[in-house]
Amino acid sequence: MTRPYAEVIGDPIAQSKSPVIHNFWLEKLGIDAEYRRCQVRPDELTDYFVQRRGDAAWRGCNVTMPHKLAVMDLVSDLSPLARRVGAANVVIPQDLGLAAGNTDATGFAEPLAGRRFDHAIVVGAGGAARAVLAALAGRATWITILNRDADKAQALLDELVPAGAATALDGTIDQPADLLVNASSLGMAGQPDLPDLERHVMPDGLVYDLVYAPLETPLLKAARARGLATIDGLEMLIGQAGEAFERFFGAPAPRQYDAELRVLLTPDRGPRQAL
Known part of the structure; x- marks a missing residue:
């Protein structure tokens, strides 16, 4: 056989x-x-x-x-x-x-262990971001989507997010977040870095980067320097x-x-x- x-x-x-x-x-x-x-x-x-x-x-x-x-x-x-x-x-x-x-959505959610969030910031508007937003449904009260193309972010918001906002990557964020997720290619080897978005995360918040090459992205390094809790991209990769x-x-x-x-x-x- x-x-x-x-x-x-x-x-x-x-x-x-x-x-x-x-x-x-x-x-x-x-x-x-x-x-x-x-x-x-x-x-x-x-x-x-x-x-x-x-x-x-x-x-x-x-x-x-x-x-x-x-x-x-x-x-x-x-x-x-x-x-x-x-x-x-x-x-x-x-x-x-x-x-x-x-299995991307469930793989993303696995290390969150049922945790809920008042305000989640999600960077990206592609397939990975779609899985993240589906996983955050019912877990996050308000979601802000950031993307280089603000119109694409708005379209995703209208489709998948019951309560939130959409803006360009360099747009204004009015309230601090307790979760920041990078679901874009920014920070990946050979790609530009994210702007310093970790400054919008509260001291007891969480930074989750789906990029795993490199494993310690500039975003995670900056978040850890601030003492923030972090989750790296291997968690979702292995979970899914x-x-x-x-x-x-x-x-x-x-x-x-x-x-x-x-x-x-x-x-x-x-x-x-x-x-």
């Missing part, structure tokens, strides 16, 4: 850390399966699913850019959360077709992968090894820095 497998698809795909995560868990659990990368260009997406549906060893795939929107039109079953977010990042084969869901892993392989991810996994994902950092 062919060895079971799942994979992550996107274009490009070489940078994905998902195979490291899933294969680490498979080894820990002793499951005879594998997780791969597969580059799929936009014009190949439909054919990809036709081919995989005919492969009994295929257990599904994670979906990354630029396919998170397009896959929603290629499945027969779309989860309510994926519908609300407006993006899907996991596809699973079913007897009568394909089912798609979204854990939910997908169980869907693919039928066993809960062995999250008791998260500290070891974080070291594996950050080979350029010492163990004490990576935890």
Whole structure:
């Protein structure tokens, strides 16, 4: 029998850390399966699913850019959360077709541990921001969306946020926040840094940066210098992968090894820095 497998698809795909995560868990659990990368260009997406549906060893795939929107039109079953977010990042084969869901929102929310917020600032208006906003529904009383394109921020606000405001990245923020989330590419290696938005966060507030390359972003470094609590991008990356892993392989991810996994994902950092 062919060895079971799942994979992550996107274009490009070489940078994905998902195979490291899933294969680490498979080894820990002793499951005879594998997780791969597969580059799929936009014009190949439909054919990809036709081919995989005919492969009994295929257990599904994670979906990354630029396919998170397009896959929603290629499945027969779309989860309510994926519908609300407006993006899907996991596809699973079913007897009568394909089912798609979204684990980004739940992966983002996992380290928040049910915490609620009076005012959350979210930077970005792309797919990651959509997942963050869906996860914050019912958790944040007021949400301010900041984006380089203020019109895009306003459109996202109108669609997903019941109470909030939208402004350009350098716009005015009238009230302090107890949560700041960077859901943009700013601060990523090769990208410009965020402006010093951590100054808008209250002393007991939280700064959460979804960027994980580098792991210690300028935003997190500045927040820690102020004594603010922080969450780095590996938390969401590992959290969203854990939910997908169980869907693919039928066993809960062995999250008791998260500290070891974080070291594996950050080979350029010492163990004490990576935890």
